Structures are given as structure tokens and as C-alpha cells.
Amino acid sequence: MTIADRPTVVLRGYDAIRQALFDPNLSRTFDTRSYEEGNIRDGVVSVSHGALHRARRRVENSQFRPDRLRLYERDLFPAVLDDLLGVLIEGDTADVFPIGEILSVVLAARRAGLDIDDRDLDTLRDLVHMVDVFSQGSAILDARDPDSVRALVRATYDDIETRYIRPAWDRRARILHELAAGGSDEELPHDILTVLLEHRSDPTLELDDDGRIVREVATYLQGGTHTSAQTVTNAIDLLFGLPDRGRALIDRATTDLALAQRVIHETLRLRPTTPKMKRRALAATTVGDVAIPAEALVVLDAATANRDPALFGPDADAFDPDRQLADGVARWGLAFGAGPHQCPGRSVAGGFPVSADLSTDGDHLFGLVALMFQAIARRGPRPHPTRSPERDTRTERETRWAHYPVYFERPAATRS
Amino acid sequence: MGVHVILDPDLCIGSAECNRLAPDAFRLDEGLGVSILLPGAELVDRARLFDSEANCPTGAITIGADDEAGA
Numbered sequence: 477m478t479i480a481d482r483p484t485v486v487l488r489g490y491d492a493i494r495q496a497l498f499d500p501n502l503s504r505t506f507d508t509r510s511y512e513e514g515n516i517r518d519g520v521v522s523v524s525h526g527a528l529h530r531a532r533r534r535v536e537n538s539q540f541r542p543d544r545l546r547l548y549e550r551d552l553f554p555a556v557l558d559d560l561l562g563v564l565i566e567g568d569t570a571d572v573f574p575i576g577e578i579l580s581v582v583l584a585a586r587r588a589g590l591d592i593d594d595r596d597l598d599t600l601r602d603l604v605h606m607v608d609v610f611s612q613g614s615a616i617l618d619a620r621d622p623d624s625v626r627a628l629v630r631a632t633y634d635d636i637e638t639r640y641i642r643p644a645w646d647r648r649a650r651i652l653h654e655l656a657a658g659g660s661d662e663e664l665p666h667d668i669l670t671v672l673l674e675h676r677s678d679p680t681l682e683l684d685d686d687g688r689i690v691r692e693v694a695t696y697l698q699g700g701t702h703t704s705a706q707t708v709t710n711a712i713d714l715l716f717g718l719p720d721r722g723r724a725l726i727d728r729a730t731t732d733l734a735l736a737q738r739v740i741h742e743t744l745r746l747r748p749t750t751p752k753m754k755r756r757a758l759a760a761t762t763v764g765d766v767a768i769p770a771e772a773l774v775v776l777d778a779a780t781a782n783r784d785p786a787l788f789g790p791d792a793d794a795f796d797p798d799r800q801l802a803d804g805v806a807r808w809g810l811a812f813g814a815g816p817h818q819c820p821g822r823s824v825a826g827g828f829p830v831s832a833d834l835s836t837d838g839d840h841l842f843g844l845v846a847l848m849f850q851a852i853a854r855r856g857p858r859p860h861p862t863r864s865p866e867r868d869t870r871t872e873r874e875t876r877w878a879h880y881p882v883y884f885e886r887p888a889a890t891r892s
Numbered sequence: 893m894g895v896h897v898i899l900d901p902d903l904c905i906g907s908a909e910c911n912r913l914a915p916d917a918f919r920l921d922e923g924l925g926v927s928i929l930l931p932g933a934e935l936v937d938r939a940r941l942f943d944s945e946a947n948c949p950t951g952a953i954t955i956g957a958d959d960e961a962g963a
Contacts, residue, residue, distance in 0.1 A: 498951050530950075533905035534925030541920075542912060804946055816905060818949040828912075829947075 482756070482773040485766060490781040490810065492764045493753075497815035499763060500526065502755035502774055504817060506617065511687055516613050516629045519688040520695045522817070525758075529816060531680040532692075535671050539587055540820055544666065545841055548583055548824060553844050556582045557851045559595055568887045569860060572712055572852065572880045576705030577604040579848055584700030587824075588693045589669025591644045603640070603697065606632050610698035617754060618872040636697075637690045641669070645689075648673050668696045703749040704825050704845050709877045711743040711849050714795045716859050725797065729853045734836050736853065737827050737846040738797035744811035744826065745788070746795060747875040751779035753813060782809030803832040856885030894958040897933045897941060901926045903952035910944040910953055917941060918953075927952075934958075 487493050496502055503525040511518035521532040556579060564575045581603050582594045592599050613629035616622050648670050651663050664670060672692060676683045683689055715722035729736040753776040760770045768774055783792040787805050801807060807830055812819040819825075827843030830836070860881040868876040897917065899910075904926040910918035917933035917940070920926075933941070938955075945953045 530903075530905050533907075537906040537908065538922065538925065541908060804943075814949065816950050818907070820907075 482771050483769055484773045484775060485757075485768050486775045486777060487763060487766065488777040488780045489764070490784045490787055492766065493776045493778060493781050493810055494814050496755065496763045496774060496776055497753075497810075497813055497817070499761055499815075501757060501759045501761040502768075503758050504755060506754070506756050506773075511685075511691075514626060516616070516626050516633075517691065517695075519682065519685065520691045522614070522695055522699075527680065528682055531678070533816070533820065535675050535678075535681065536668055536696075537820060538671055539666065539668055540823065542823075542839075542841070545823055548587075549827075549841050549844060549847065552586070553583060553847055556594070557847065560597075561851055561855075562888070563597065565855060565884060565887050568885075569863075569881060569883050570887075572857070572882050573705055573709045573877045574604065574879075575852075576708045576848060577607065577701055580701040580704040580844070581607060581697070583824075583844065584697050587667055587700055588697040589644055589648070589665065589667035590640045590693075590697065591647060591665075592640070604701065606636050606694070607698045607701045610694055611702040612870060614695075614698065615871050615873060620870060620872070633687070633690055633694060636694055641690050641693055644669055645673065669693050699819075700821055700824065704848065706749055706876055707740060707743055707747075707825070707845050708848050708852065709880045710747040710875060711739050711845075712852070712857055712880065712882065713865065713877075714743055714746065715739070718795060723858075726853045726857065729850055733842050733846060733850055734830070734834065735797060736850040737842040738807060738830060738834070740826060740843060740845045740849055741807035741830065742795055742797040742799070744808040745782045746793075748778050748782060748809070748811035749873075749875060750813075751873060751875055752777050753810075776810075778810040778813075782811065798834075801832060805832075854889040855887055856889070857882045858885060859883065895934055895938060895941065896956050896958045897929060898954040898956070899927060899929045900952045900954075901928070903950045904948075905950055907949050909947045909949065913947060914940040914944045918944065 487496055504523045505525050507515040509515040517523050521529060521536065524532060560579060564570065564578060578600045581600055585592050585603055609628050609632040612619060612625045616625060619625045648665065652673060655661055655664060672683060672689050675681055715726055725739065729739055755774040755776065757768050757770050757772040757774060761768050785792045788801065789799060808826060812822040812826065823841060825843050825845050827841040827846060860883050863881040865877060866879040868878040906920060906925040906927065908920045908927065910927050911920045914936050917930055917936040918927045919930055921928050941955045945955045
């Protein structure tokens, strides 16, 4: 049965979507073809299900522990921002979306397991180009020309394997070999590629095929880059849509990182990167009072659920990072998903959840996107006087940008 | 009335949210990649236990009121 032949069930309620995301009968696996037969995401964690998915996440989640997140947020990313933003913003105008991608790809590459010179802009732009291709692949159901996307993604897997993953793989294999012979683990990197190689012999991970490791590493590179850049761009777009209040919020965020985090959470709520999540019913099931037949395509309309007035207030459609919410309601709504496939990078990008009273303690993490937004805010972004933003027209998703030119009032600002 | 805490290790994917929210009740076993329940977990602050239950991405944690406590 092709996707087009399946019955479609659309869920729009917040609780129903959450329930669906926990339902083991609803899978992210749409295309059961192998990689050789044309499923460009064959075997990657995002579309795996059940025991295989759990086994992968148990291994890969080790790279998202609070100590790693603190290292990224408090040491590594501020240095990236300091080193790169001054180079990327040369005059008083710049295109924010590719800047967001370049800033994000540095740590995404490190987390994925690529050994790159993270101040080499040519390398970073090369990786961003690859991420762009992989992002088209991950949104294949919304692609306007899926066959050409599949061909491009296949070629890009080959390219990233040859030029980036194989050298990193060989180095890690050598270190792991020395470690097995009683050597030190001091040189052992902390990243996805390393843990996959370290645990490869575990049959539950289904990593016999080298191509699966390549695709898994590429998935984490893409996931850590594209959505962060889209989110910071959407934040700026939403604030530019509030002429006076938006400017005041941008100015406040320059010195208030907690506000910057709430700006990002509010952006994710109103413009989730995946506005409509999709699942396939492996077996007939019921969500709330909705009966879902086997093989149905289940569309989870997170963008609508994220504007539920019962949870987010009567002004749920408005952008208000200071909105009051009940305890336990995630300010980002369902933007990171829920259930087993909840975004593993949620705390990297969005930080820790904000309490109902908006307070934070010394252990709180604000998320890398908030840091990125604050660094851009300090440069005084205003709408570009002559150039308009351009959406990514290769996808039906309305939350994706291709270019977002802005004017900076303080292009040379640094950390205060 | 007390509570009882159940953790299903088969469902756990090692997100460690529970360990972050209630470190006195849950510990992450890095070797297995899953959380384990600590002795005395049911005595931990109830709000933290319920936070852990609500934030577990796989529903591996169940906190229940112990109706028969003391019986």
C-alpha cells in the first residue's frame, strides 16, 4: 500500500496528539524499502521503531547528558559565537538563516563525530550544504520533487562518508583498538560515531551495514543544525512582526538570557519545525475516541494543538514570551514531540523546561538557540530596508526559510 | 497516604530526565543505558516524583497513590 492509498486520520487536540506519540502501534516508519531499493533513511534512529529504536537511543542518549550539555552551553558555544559571529557579520547587513546554520553546525559536527577545524568557514559551509540536502530528505513526504531529492541525498551520503566520516571513523577505530589492548581512554572522543563503533557488535543495534552508521551520523549532524537555524530565524521574523513590542523584546533579551530562552520556546510553540508530525498505524488502534485503522496515515497537527486556548490562554495565537502557564505545561508545546521519539536534542537546543513562575536556578540550562538569539539580538537586528526574506519553496512546510536578510544597528557588538 | 514508584526498564531509553528531576529516586546505569530505581524512592518529594513521571518520554515511570499504606 502506498502512502497515497492509505486512509488518513488527522488529530488536532493536544492530549490526543500526546497520546498518539506514546502509542506503540503508531510508527514513524513509512517506507519499508531498503536503502538499496530507495529508502534514503533506511535504518536511521528517527524512523526505527520498537526494540531497535530503544536500543539505539539508549546508546546515543549518552551524548545528551547534563554534563555534556553544560560543556556545550557554558564553554564551547560561547567561544564559537565570539569567534565566528564577528567574521560572519562583516557589514551592517547579513542573512541570518545561513549564519544560524554555520553557528549550529560547529557543535552538531562535534556531537555527531566529525573531526573538523571548527573555525574553517569553507568546511562549515560545505557541511551546511550537506545538512540542507539531508533536511530535504528528512522532509521527503512534503517534498515537491521526491525522486530528485532521493538521488541528491544518496550522492551526499557518499560524499560525507568519503570526506568526513571515514577519516573520523578510522581514527576512532584505532583508539578503540588501543583501548581494547589496555590503552588509555583519554583520547576517546565523546560523540555519536564513537558510541556507535564502541557498541557495534551489539546485535540489537543492527549496525552491521556501514551505510547505517554513515546515515545515523548524518542524521545527528542534520538534526543539530537545520532546526536550530530555522528556529532562530523564525524568532526574529515573529519579533519583526510586532513593530514596537518586538523591538523592546529584542532589546530586553540582550541582557536577559531567561527571556531569550522564552522567546525561543514561544517561537517553537507558534512555528514548530515539524508542524504536522506523521505516523503509520502498524495495527488498528484507538486514540481518545478516534478509531485508527491499520495502515492508516496519522497526521498529528502540532501547529494547531500548540495554539490550544485551554493550555496557552485566550491569546494563544499571539507571540508572548512572558505568558503565564500552568505548572507542567511545556512552553514549546509539542514542538519537540513526545514519547519515545521525543527530540534527543531538546535540552541542547531549548535548554531545560522553564518553571511556571519563570524562575531559574544555578543548574538551569537555557539552550544553544537562546544563546544564538541573544548574540544576534545584541547586534540590534532590524528588518532589512530593501531585501525581503525568502521562504524555502522546496517544501510544503511553512516554517522553513531560505534567506532572511536583516540590518544590524550594532554589527560589532560582543558579549556584555 | 504514601506513593509507590514503578520503573519499567524495558521501556526506558535512558533520556535521564528522571535522574535530573529526582536524583534521589532514580540513577542512570551508563552501562545498560537505562535508569534504575533507588531504594527509598517512594520517600522522595512527591512533586519531583510526579515531575519525573510526566517528563519520562516513554512512560516508563508510574507513580501511584498507595491506598493501602499502613494496612
